[in-house]
Amino acid sequence: MFAQYKLRKRLGTCLAGLAAMALVGSMAAAPAQAETTEAADDSTVLRIATDGFIDSFNPFTSFYLMPTNTFKYMYENLVGNSAEDTQVSEGLATEWDTDSEGKVWTYKIRPDMKWSDGEPLTAKDVSWTYNQMMEKEELSVANGALVENFDKVETPDDQTVVITLKDPQANNPGQEIPVVPEHIWSKVDKPGEFKNDEKTVGSGPFQLESYEANKSVTLKANPNFWRGEPKLEEIQYRYYTNSDAQVQAIRSGEVDFITGLTPEQFKAIEGADNVETNVGNGRRFQGISINSGLADADNKEFGTGNEALKDKQVRQAIRAGIDIDTLRDQVLQDYGQPATSFVPSVYETWALPKDDPAITGFNVEKAKKLLDDAGWKEGSDGIREKDGEKLQLRFLTDSDATVEQNTAKFLKPWMKDIGISLKNEASDVDTVSERTTKGDYDMYFSGWSLGPDPDYQLFINTCDSRPDADGNGGTSQDGYCNKDFDKLYRQQHVELDEGKRADLVHQALAQHYEDAASITLWYPNQLEAFRSDRFTGFTKQPTDGGIIANQVGYWGYSAVEPASAEDASGDGGGLGAGGWIGIAVAAIVVIGGGGFLISRRKKSDDRE
């Protein structure tokens, strides 16, 4: 009996607790609504949804996109990249020059600049930062490659930086390296392990105020920014684990800016109230990488690539057999720019022009002829054969990526049309990555984001970028190796005349196009949206049709200002959240109680 009593009491407590929670919940909702409205009055805080990984905010060691994007707002570089067209433009340096071969670079630093804490910013800070990266292994983790070619960095005076390179290069070496204040970092005990995640001191438009893992990142405007203090007081990144939740958050006005939407999500919010959208021409390409016979640095072959793909004509036939325009329209819902080669068209100077004679289009007859010429004859089932072998290829894709799966669906019948049997091997992204590293594929769906200078991307298409005999080192875009391409790469690498260099880059891209080591499909748009009732003045890069987030530079949010007062009117009356929740609770109580009463009444019926 005692046990029964105790248990009953426990059940009673349980139910009482449940009721209490419901009560608290409904009561809480009313003041909570007021809270949100209050926060919304904070009209100079730009709230951005993010799901980015953060290891730390240490510019020497951090790898992830979220912190590296933030560095662009925290630390000015020696030279920047313009919002207009991403060309090299002034940063800490107002002007720069190089000797006749591109080996000694001299920069003039803007006088009277200050760090965000008011200390003077001089050439010494620049040389100190660069030297740290050159001397200390633990500080070269993230950006070591950018100073690999540096021989020495000197400062003849407070306004001059001289970088002497080991080998000449045409690409301005002062880009993309965050310059940190010596007076702060020289006092840090173990700079390699320094988290740098609160009240940072820097030179860019915003400084990191605080960071709470998986909750928020808060940046504060830097009053000493040399271009002038931003109009925004704060930028606040808020964490959302999935992009569908981000879409809901911008609809409800909990965040002011989101990026990286899928076409479906983008279409869903296009008509939403107070939300403006941006179809940004991105700096990324996507394409199909073809295993044209992988080999390591010693020319020893590895992997399981189909022998047929070693033949350039077969690879060209595959390209001719793909109707890329239809694919872009159907798979990407046209949210992408037509592509030529792997340098995106936002980099106007370097991208392979559309009218280059090397470019060939979709042409089924040509594809068939190329395969005929290569000795692949149509068999009885329509699949081509050579020496008793059927032309069967594997297409490796990420099973979670809708774009890749849909591409595979279109490719299969198109390849069948020209006599190639294509099998979609969909797998998780880690398996795809492992198999591509081992060369265990015929074709796979690939993509890269490019910086403003094409040198690095060209480099990873040279023979030197192939892995060594142990499979280590070397990041090669497609495992491509062509001596003629390498020669063009080396020429453009040191050509200081931009016009001549662009010509060499175009020649290299045309060579790569003709060799068809990969087929660039498109440059996908970056789909973004912001609350137009709260903010205006987002700057795109390039300004004509470019992107707002993920820029090379700090243009996107630096000129943002609150929208005019009448645009930002509050929601007009109506029943608040508290009221609705109260109603919901009441409904549950009524329904539950009704059920209870019904059950009681029936009971008494039973008894009679």
Place this chain on the structure above:
Amino acid sequence: MTTPTHDLPTPAGGPESGGSGISGGPSRDMDEPPKGASFVSYLLRKLGGALTSMILVIVLGFFAFRMLPGDPVLKIAKERPMSPAQIAELRSQYGLDKPVIVQFWDYLVGIFTGDFGESYVYRKPVAALIGEYLGPTLLLTAAAAVIAIGLGLWLGQLSAWRRNSLFDKIASSTSLVFWSVPTFWLGLILLMIFGGTLQWLPTGGMITPGLDPWSFAGIVDIIKHLILPVITMVAVVYAQFLMVMRASLIEEMSEDYLTTARAKGLTEDEVRKKHAVPNALLPTVTVVFMHIGGLIAGAVTVEAVFSWPGLGKLTFEAISGPDLPLLQGTFVVFSAIIIVMNLAADIVYRFLDPRVRRA
């Protein structure tokens, strides 16, 4: 008197047969100990079982994740200008240049000293990270557990008592519908309706950044953020409590002592509340304990949908890394919670049911 039956009758496809995710379920066959077995030997047997499971989890935790395809270093290096020297430096920082057996030894030594290694992504000790993220997960699961258990048991006993009535049919089938709905989907739908469209409730996170969690406004804000994830969790799991309660009460309803109770002139309500329900609760309590472990594991999905900064989200991110030390840590901790809960279920059951104790 009949002997208690613990192989609960459940409707086909009922929650008990499925269970949630990781929950292995304790060995039910041991619920009826051999006659004469002392409590101490029973306890030792259960402890031994739990310990064996724990050792297996620890070993599995290391090797299973290493068998996953994908190289954490190459993943970081992807699409970044990195030299081979930088990649080698990272590899040695992560300890991935050592032979697997040495890594395993380091891992074992670490676990027994409470050191799960350092997360690749957060660059922080895994144990500290888990400590930080455990709180929000406990808050979420505790709130959901209390409501789901309360709601499930209450509706379950009502349904059983009015078996096959309209009320029973509605309550049972509604719960089963929710139980079969994918958590992720239900969460997103609720998010869309109450967050995006009606804008009554926040769309993610635990607290509005900048608010002090210990202030009144902060607590209210946390409760607001709790509502949708809790509703989602409750909706998906309460059916299992309802079904267990319903089944075990139906079992009790044919017992002679209820006839006796009615004969004494008690009302139906009194018979149900004072006699049938307390007895039916006994097997239910065991099941409840077993499911609490599963609930915590189920938080992974809910946290991912509602951006709740808890252990589940941490695991979710560790998988995309793959952040091996963090994955191992969360795996071991989740498994430990389930193993401990199952052990507790065994012990509590033995303790609660006087018939088993006396046996």
